[in-house]
Amino acid sequence: MQKKILIIVFTVLTISVFGQTKQEKLSELLNAYNKLNEFNGTALITQNGITLLDKGYGYKNVETKESNIPNTIFQIGSITKQFTSTIILKLAERKKLKLTDKLSKYYPDFPQGNEITIFNLLTHTSGIYNYTNDVEFMKSEAVKPANEKKMLAVFKNKKLDFTPGSQYSYSNSGYMLLGYIIQKVTKQSYEKTVREYIFKPLKMNNSGFDFVNLNNTNKATGYFTITDKNSIKAALVDSSVSFAAGAIYTTTADLLKWHIGILNNSIVKRTSIEKAFTPYKNRYGYGWIIDSTSTKRITTHGGGIFGFNANIARVEQDDICIILLNNVGNPKLEDITKDIFSILYDKPYKLPESKAEIKISSEILNKYIGTYEVMPEFKIEVNVENGQLVAQATGQPKFELFAQKENYFFLKAVEAEVEFVSNDKGAVEQLILYQGGRKTPAKKTK
Template sequence: MHKRLPHPSRRQLLRQGAALAGALALAPASRLARAETAADPAAKLLPALDALMARSVPADGPGLAVLVARGATVLARRARGMASIELGVPLTPEHVQRIGSVTKQYAAAALLQLVEQGRARLDDPLAKFLPAYPNGAAITLAQLLNHTSGVKSYTGIPGYMHGPVRRDLGTAELIAEFSALPADFAPGTGWAYNNSGYVLVGAVIEALTQQPWHAQVATMLQPLGLERTLYEDPLRVIPGLATGYGERRAAEGGGPRRAGLVSMTQPHAAGALLSTVDELWQWNLALHGGRVLRPETYARMTTPEGAAQKDGYGFGLRRETLYGQPALLHGGGIHGFKSVLIWLPGPALTVAVLHNADGPAVHVGRLGAEIAGLALAAA
């Protein structure tokens, strides 16, 4: 089982999606022949996408929700599998699912809005907001956002994700779990994907606003009309929330099982949000369309700098190349769920994939890249 918020898909994995020349061969030849007579890209895409999803997940197991759009036009909105195996409820694109580390770009944007308001600067030291944090005077907000702070990631502590993660913790209590650990490197001298850094991003938001980090995210999303992208409060009734699953080991007979328990106080600003494929698409349009941040702030968010350049990481987003196209993307994984959100600026292409299982059977990063290839081929 996937017991931690994982590193997003590596560059080489995303670049290794299916070759464009063979992409549409995933669909039966007869269906392809009919689709290729249609004028619109959606008619070309759908048979291949349906076939790919059928190959990826069984109809009676944990499911996949997929949305592909070009700008404001949806090319495909599809789901396969079950939202609740126990209740026999099929998954739909409208179901709400955990998005794991895709949360990071929302937290980053929320902090960047506060920077735009003059309440903080990216070169401010962490100590300005959390005076007691060790070596906080040497760590900047920008280094938290692009994983160059050197802070130890608490999700990598041996055994941590197998038990302690079930406890409800306040922000200060969660920070205490990792603040005394030795740094991986001096701030700014290296890069390492780091969930602790985004807990600290959330803590800075809280210090600035005197409210939970996710309340500031909700404030950011409210004018965008994104009401189903929200923090998973365990006491809140959330309509359409899908059940998350794991995978039983072969020695146990295989097949799905209920996901392990996790208190959502612990993923914090590193991974505690929920969303739908439609709202991920709308977020892409808003963020990359200039409705969230000023142009200069957006440029800083999406441009890797310093030690983060080698890994192509900006602030909550990674720069990649897919099929020769520049791409901005992030993947996520958390107990019971996996996700990927891709944006190709050239064709204004969004690919959003949500999977309500956390085992290794479905690699959503590769799947999202392959779907992007299908969409580009269809166009």
């Protein structure tokens, strides 16, 4: 699913360590992120069949003070997509469908369905509107059960973002359609097919779909944020809404079985796996992101859903698997993964350090009060409460902003930075939100 708009920021301190084993370095790294509330979950790191780290960090439930352990169960959001794509490839191997099949074969009345292929759905090149971009729907309907008709109504009649195949744009709608196509072809539920084709053969016994109704003492509680002061619990997205784009829950141990299953060609043939691992537009394969910039091929994917964040990264050449599952919805895991790779390949790495805050006068803070519009349906309200600048985006919790410079702020609870931009007369005209390498402007409307 889509990532949350606000996330935690920190600087880093270069370190030089001598005499530490890789296990000790990995443990030190994850502990450092955990102390800054940057990682709260479980980590499993293996190389050549040897477990280097298998540990829980922080709380699976803040209120009851129950700790995360290796067996804690998390939602994994968009990592679900690689399971969906594998089922599609399995059906293609069995000649139940073709990747060149038109969407119109399965949905004759889908607008421009004769121009969209299963390949386009797999690679996010269909141009179909991403339903999780509908802020109002996600705010009011995501927690409710939804059937196929209701979900199709969210995106089916939206104008395509571009001519199919010409560009890349991440679309959960495309993977939702793949799930429905799987049901049409197999004549059984998507969930039953995944269990039959993948979970059961690989003995992924702690994996499933309906997290809302899961009754298991190892189930983690999802949070928008966890800080030293407080925590904000997240509502759970119904599995019928996240579906084939992001409904799976699992453990690190089960995902390691998934890694081994891929490595051993247990589910689909190696030729199919290589198709999935081929980077098409924007380095995206079939449910995997492929990093071909280094001499070794890294296959990876993250997943974010209300209250949860996950990442899996693999280097088959060296039998490396990095699995990070987090029950706080901030996407810092890609950065942690990069640091882990640095340790595994004996490269320089850095430990995180909290950012310093400076004091700003109330006169300056009051200048920033107002409504800032990213798009008509997504706005950011900025106010001053008890001398503290706070911001609240549409459909999201309220967060405190801490000054790094007079017009530049960071968040402690989630990873984001905010810059306020003024005109020549000193009037604030817009803010710029910095998140995950993206720069998002928001015009001040009042």
